[in-house]
Amino acid sequence: MIFQYRAEWPPKEKSSVRQPQKECIETSGGGYNRRMKRFEHTLTTLPWKLRCITIPLPAVRSITLMVLVRVGSRFESKDHNGISHFMEHMFFKGGQRYPDTMAVAGAIDGAGGSFNAFTSEEVVGYYVKITSARKEIAYDVLSDMLLTAKFATEEIDRERNVIIEEIRMHHDDPTSQVSTDFHRLFFGDQPLGWDVAGTEERVGSLKREHFLSHHRKYYYGANCVITAAGDITPADHEALCSRYFAFGAGDGPASAQPYENLVTDRIFIRERKTEQAHFIFGFPVCGAEEEDEKPLKVASAILGGSMSSRLFHQIRERRGLAYYINSGLATYQDTGIFQVSSGVNLSKIKDALKFALLEMEKIKNEPVPPEELTRAKENIKGHTDLALEARRPDCGSGRRDRGGYTTGGAKIFPEREDEADGRRPVYARCGLGLGLQDGVGRLLYFQERLGNDAQFLIRQVALHPAERVRGGNLV
Numbered sequence: 001m002i003f004q005y006r007a008e009w010p011p012k013e014k015s016s017v018r019q020p021q022k023e024c025i026e027t028s029g030g031g032y033n034r035r036m037k038r039f040e041h042t043l044t045t046l047p048w049k050l051r052c053i054t055i056p057l058p059a060v061r062s063i064t065l066m067v068l069v070r071v072g073s074r075f076e077s078k079d080h081n082g083i084s085h086f087m088e089h090m091f092f093k094g095g096q097r098y099p100d101t102m103a104v105a106g107a108i109d110g111a112g113g114s115f116n117a118f119t120s121e122e123v124v125g126y127y128v129k130i131t132s133a134r135k136e137i138a139y140d141v142l143s144d145m146l147l148t149a150k151f152a153t154e155e156i157d158r159e160r161n162v163i164i165e166e167i168r169m170h171h172d173d174p175t176s177q178v179s180t181d182f183h184r185l186f187f188g189d190q191p192l193g194w195d196v197a198g199t200e201e202r203v204g205s206l207k208r209e210h211f212l213s214h215h216r217k218y219y220y221g222a223n224c225v226i227t228a229a230g231d232i233t234p235a236d237h238e239a240l241c242s243r244y245f246a247f248g249a250g251d252g253p254a255s256a257q258p259y260e261n262l263v264t265d266r267i268f269i270r271e272r273k274t275e276q277a278h279f280i281f282g283f284p285v286c287g288a289e290e291e292d293e294k295p296l297k298v299a300s301a302i303l304g305g306s307m308s309s310r311l312f313h314q315i316r317e318r319r320g321l322a323y324y325i326n327s328g329l330a331t332y333q334d335t336g337i338f339q340v341s342s343g344v345n346l347s348k349i350k351d352a353l354k355f356a357l358l359e360m361e362k363i364k365n366e367p368v369p370p371e372e373l374t375r376a377k378e379n380i381k382g383h384t385d386l387a388l389e390a391r392r393p394d395c396g397s398g399r400r401d402r403g404g405y406t407t408g409g410a411k412i413f414p415e416r417e418d419e420a421d422g423r424r425p426v427y428a429r430c431g432l433g434l435g436l437q438d439g440v441g442r443l444l445y446f447q448e449r450l451g452n453d454a455q456f457l458i459r460q461v462a463l464h465p466a467e468r469v470r471g472g473n474l475v
Helices: 031-038 083-093 101-109 132-147 153-172 174-187 200-205 208-218 234-244 293-304 310-318 346-365 370-390 452-463
Strands: 002-008 021-028 042-045 051-056 062-069 114-119 124-131 224-230 270-272 276-285 322-331 336-345 441-443
Touching (some): 051 234, 062 132, 083 101, 083 114, 083 124, 083 153, 083 208, 114 132, 124 132, 153 174, 153 200, 174 270, 174 276, 174 336, 276 346, 293 322, 293 346, 293 370, 310 322, 310 336, 310 346, 322 346, 336 346
Parallel strands (some): 051 224
Antiparallel strands (some): 002 021, 042 051, 062 124, 062 224, 114 124, 270 441, 322 336
16 A cells, blocks of 8 residues: 655644644555556457557656567568568668658657667567657558558668678677577577578578568558557547558468477587687576466576576676676567576686586575565566566567567566465576687587486586587587
8 A cells, every 4th residue: 555645734623733634545556556557558459450559658748659560580481581570671661651761760750759670589569759749650650661661672682781781790799699599509490490580591582572472461450469658548549540550450360380399409519719608508498478487587587687696696796707697588479498698708617607507406496585586576576667667668679589579567477476486497408508618719509407417517517628519419
């Protein structure tokens, strides 16, 4: 219960001592309920099956308009891998009312707004943040981009070079490359294991007819959600969506290729002349919104979600082995990854891996102290509050945001204490990246079970030289 106190003067009752009286006014519920009341939403489905979500925030003077489309690299064939990300770029080349890039950018810039987009495995998003006095411009520009894009051959050829340079930029970044390699090894040769941006070869082969076909297949009413948050009413949002976003209805949301539990190699090595070795190890976990997702998010916060987390304390603060180390949870519609990543000095890689794996064993076998559990939950709640108040996704470039995009954030809060008691299993498989030779960074991954096998992994990390790693297996 939260109370505001309003002073009244003079006091209602006679008193020899003139003091202000306090009137108790209940403003909202506490804790979880208070957060949810602050972000109540309205969902409307238009006749062509387009879903419109409104989140009124009367205290602000801007809105963020976002269009989410159920498509991404997981919906692609191998021959067309990267087309969802490529198409995201192509929408900014203009449509009918805003015929080129300058017209699109000038309309938003002229209203003092900002806009961007992102692509992941399971969703593509386009958003504009703009003053509420000029909000109709956001609907006008986004709808023109998405409904009347021209996909001109000359623009495709020009943007193809931009995409290829983006791919090369990420390949030159060890922290980005290690993530790409890890997912390829972890999931194998299926869409979840492919790079969201595709390969240079695939991007180079895409033609105008491929874009037109992809657009018809996925950009329709039942496959889209349009959300507006800020200084806007549900009636206004529904009216503007009806006026501008006249998508075809379609039969229903698109379906991605089902996840397959493929047998993959246990080790991958990429040689780089770097000063650091970057590693990732992880475990397959449940999909999004399944029962175990909540305790896994809390476990990630405990292990590596903050400066007070176990991995940060043990690896960086106590032993000085790494500049960064963190854990994270990426969930998709039917599977997920719990992973730990770090960048360490080449001579410290064995110690960093050993102590990181020991922390995994500890959280698997020992109950989490109540105060640490409470701190982790409050950390998640606080970060969620800050993210919701931003009124737009913290999505960066979007291309490397493994795990898709989730609106709202309400479901990360456990409803009962025993739903996140820190004693659930962390599942069964891990991938590992490590560097073992002076002057040459090596990325090594393997998948293995925890339990007794974790001790085997620790001994291997401590004992074997890089020369013993051949052909994807420990020898």
